[in-house]
Every structure is written in structure tokens, then in C-alpha cells.
Amino acid sequence: MKVNETKKQILKALRECGGYLSGETLSNQLGTSRVSIWKHIRSLKEDGYVIEASPRGYRLVSSPDLMLPYEFPGLEQRIHYFSEIGSTMDAARELAKRGTGEGTIVISEAQTRGRGRLSREWLSPEGGIYFTLVLRPKISPAYASRINLMVSVAVAATIRKLFRLKAELKWPNDVLIEGRKVCGILAEMDAEMDVVNFVNVGIGINANTSIPQFEKTVTSLKGALGREISRKEFLSALLMEIERQQPLLMKADLLEEWKKLSVTLNKHVRIVAPGEVIVGRAIDIDTTGALIIKERNGSLKKAMAGDCIHLREEVPNTDIGAVSRQ
């Protein structure tokens, strides 16, 4: 959906006024005809805005809990909004290839072919928050995983701030509440060896969704809080938090923040990465975001990426029975 400038201005005026605004006043303020005002009001109503029309004028009664661009003042021009899409990652990739700027955001209310890491499916029913952010940091691709760390820190911080829920981080980039996944992050990059061209970060948040078949491993904000949340408010706070974190991308502070929120450090883990499996105690992350693991024999291994399974306790590599898949 393209942002309609007139609709944007009408909403802005109605919000600032707070009460009734006559068609004539709106028409004068916006420099457009009253018929045009009327048409755009009708279109806003179709979007889900409740606008009262009385002899005293128009009044904004309520806004829908949709993540429409109009709900993110100042960012409207950077947002590409869909009520449903195959995958926000695919749309963002097309935009990024055609040169769209840093900070472009593709939002959808639902995805029909949502993607997770390693070509897995990401169930994306209505009620969740699905968006992809296009970033163009001037960093070597070796540091690209720090973007995942940064975004996961921002998601956890936003959940903690807004809802006082103890959101924690599982390496490489899951956000958990009480050990269950509430947010998944997927990043795709296009790079030379020297410098990143773009990194698209896809963020899927189980907001007001419930996916009963996975309830052992997956939760939602609604599930954790016992009530629905305002998705637009959450997304607005999250986008601000990401903006706040961005200058820290290459700073040690980011790694410290991540470590504070991490539930992976000091755990016994099994990392299944392309071509290797590492088992041992997670003791640190390095500057590229790689997990450093101390094996039973004391040697140190680095996991650049992969699936991380938290083990209940130190177990022999062969004792599969003791593995707890979180």
C-alpha cells in the first residue's frame, strides 16, 4: 500500500485537534476540495479508522490495531505496508536490489509463505507482527551477525520496557519468554568480501497469535500477558529502540547488552552448524557474534552460526536422551 499524503494529513489534523474538525477547516488547511476530503475520509474508514461525521465536523474516534503507515508518524515514507504478503523478506530483497534506502521497512499483517532460518517455514497468521528492515551498515560482512544481536537486544529490551516480561536471548537470535520462543529473526545479506551492500533483517513476533500445536516451545506476548497487546504501539516502540541501538552496532556495549540478556552463556549446548556439531559449555561470544564453546576436553571452539540446543546438564555426546530442545 502506498501512503496517501492527503489521508496522512487528515489523520494528523484530526489527531492534533482531538475533537471535531469541520470539512471546511480541513479543506482550507490541506488546500484541497471538500469532496476530496470526504473521499479520503471514506477511504480511511475502509482502512479501519472510526471517524464520526456530524454537523460539528469530523472526529477521530479510534484507529484500528493495524500496522498502517499512518500509525508511524515520520516513518510513513519508509514503510511498505501489506495486509497480506508472501514474505516480507522477498519484498524487501526486491526493494533492496533496486537500491531502496537504509531504513526501508516492509510490514505485513500476515504472511502466506513466511520464512524462518535455514529455509524453514515461519507461521505468520494475523495477529502477529511481521516486518523486514533494510539496513546498509558500512561494515565487513564478517560482522554482519552483530546486526542480529542488535535487533534481538532491541526486541528483548522493548518487551521488558513495555510489559515488564523477562525476555531473554538464546544464541544466535531467538527471543524467549520463560524458555519459549516469542520472536524469531532472520537476516539475509548481499555483500562483497570488503563491505556489506545490504542486510535485510526479518523480525517475526508472536504478538496476539496462538499456535497451540507448538505451545511447548513457542509462546506469544498475548499468551505471556493474558491479554492482547497493541501491535502498532509495540512496533512503534521497537522501531525506536532499534534506531537507538544502531549507533552501538560496532561498539562493545552491544556485546555487553547481549550477554546480560543471554540465557545461552554458561549453558551446556549442542551447536549444529553447516558441516559440524559442537558440544560443550558456551562461555562467551566474540566480536563477530560467534559463540565460543569450551569442549569437555578443554579445547575452545567457535560457532559462527547454526542451531543451538541448550542441554540440561553436561552429558556425554552420545546421550541424546538428555537433550532438551528449547
Next chain:
Amino acid sequence: MKVNETKKQILKALRECGGYLSGETLSNQLGTSRVSIWKHIRSLKEDGYVIEASPRGYRLVSSPDLMLPYEFPGLEQRIHYFSEIGSTMDAARELAKRGTGEGTIVISEAQTRGRGRLSREWLSPEGGIYFTLVLRPKISPAYASRINLMVSVAVAATIRKLFRLKAELKWPNDVLIEGRKVCGILAEMDAEMDVVNFVNVGIGINANTSIPQFEKTVTSLKGALGREISRKEFLSALLMEIERQQPLLMKADLLEEWKKLSVTLNKHVRIVAPGEVIVGRAIDIDTTGALIIKERNGSLKKAMAGDCIHLREEVPNTDIGAVSRQ
């Protein structure tokens, strides 16, 4: 240029025979009409093949020193050949995005918009060797720089084997002869944080070219040998060498090979990377291909990427005058 199967078969038959082959024999062997044989012979002549036609039949007198697919038996179907193109990188990227297989090769005799690292121009007149190889290794993007190391090792090894020239490697991925650049390598990748989707490696070799305006820093195989080389023979040997190196991509052997050929190790260097400059002695490379530098104060720094300038001797950071740009 698409590979024409009939032309491929005619060349194969003429080469295997070594002498004269009648139109009738060819027609029977290939199961096609004599008119078709005649047409395809004419087309081969237009490509630059010298084929004698006499009452005794057809005879292949000579092949042009072009990198036509027919010159790489067994690889024809993987080769996309151009006599001139904007950039083999751009063409390979389009192919890779559409899912072309590992090992696809885009070759061009010349490039009009040849690209080097960091959006620099790569002069690509006729006489050079310009190609891009599409690779799809199952590795984390953090290890992608090893592909550059591998290809640069293969180029140096091929030059040493074929011409007994002392080709050496400069970090991150230049091939030098007597301190002057004979080959540049550019890699572009498309990846998730977990796994590479594709890495396209562009290789530009100054074969029979001479670029007088850069002769202080750039050489060519022709310049170093004092004679022209057969580009198709070189490329054929190089492609075989890369194939030989591929299983070593994630093995320690690759790093050892690179170190043996390196002129950067033990040199004092200045690395100009996105967002930082590191000055010190290059003492090693790590498993991701990053250069490890010991600064004057003894602390170790890692350069993931960037421009590497070999310094003549240990100089204070401020003494720009002593820098030798190779």
C-alpha cells in the same frame, strides 16, 4: 553465446581424427545432414576456427585463442561466453539469482564496465582473462573469505606451474609477480547468517594486456614472460586447479598453502578497512581468512577485510612519506 551441440560435436570429431574427415563421415557420425555440417563448419570459421575444406574432407588447422566454450571440453554446458560484456559479475549475479548451478562460469573476452573491489573500475581490454565462477559452498558466510584465499592460491599455483614465474599473494586477494599485480579477485555473496546461498568469484587476469599508465603497480603475464600466452590453455589449467582446490576449502591445508605463497605475512602493513585503520606487523591469518596484525604496542588486531598497504619498514603512523603503495 549458447553452446551449439553440432559445432561442439564437429570440433570433437575433427580433433580426435587429427587429419581429414569427409563431410559424409561427419554427417553419419553426427546423424545430421551434410548441409547442416557445412553450415556449422561455416559458423565455426566465423568464430575464428581455421578449417580447411578439400576433396579429402575437412581438417582443423587451428583454433583461435578465444575462450570459447568449445575450448573447455566437459565444461561447455556450464560456460556462458561473451565476446564483450558489461561485467561478468553482473551476468553471473543474474544467473545465480535465478538458481544457476554450482560451477557455472561466465567468461568474456573484454568488459566495458569491469568492476574491482569496493566499486572500483577494473580495466578489461581484449587480451585479458575475465570470468566469474558461481559457487554454492555449504559454509557459514563468516568463512566466505576463504573462497578468495582458495582462488588466489589456485591462480598463483597455475602461474607457477605453467610459466615458472614466482607468483605471490598479497592479502586479501591479489596475485603479484615481482610485486606488481597480475590478477585481481572480487567476490560477491548472497547469504543468510547461517549459510551462504551463493558466492560469485570474479577473476581478472592481465594475460596479454598491457596497461602502460599503471605499469609501476600492474604487470601482465605477457609482460613478465616477454611473450603472449595462450589464454585458453591458462584458463583451462586454472579451472582444473580451482576444481582441485575446492575440497580443501575448509581444510587447514588451504591456509598453509596461502601462507607459503604470501608476501604479506611478516610485513609491516597498513590496513584501511571500513571504519578503521590498522598499522602493524602482519603475523598470521585466522580460520576465517582475517589478517592478524601486531600493533607497535604489542596488542593484536584482526582485519576482516580492507585495503592492505605494505610498508617499507616499521614507521610511526604519522610518517606517511615512507609508505610504499604496491
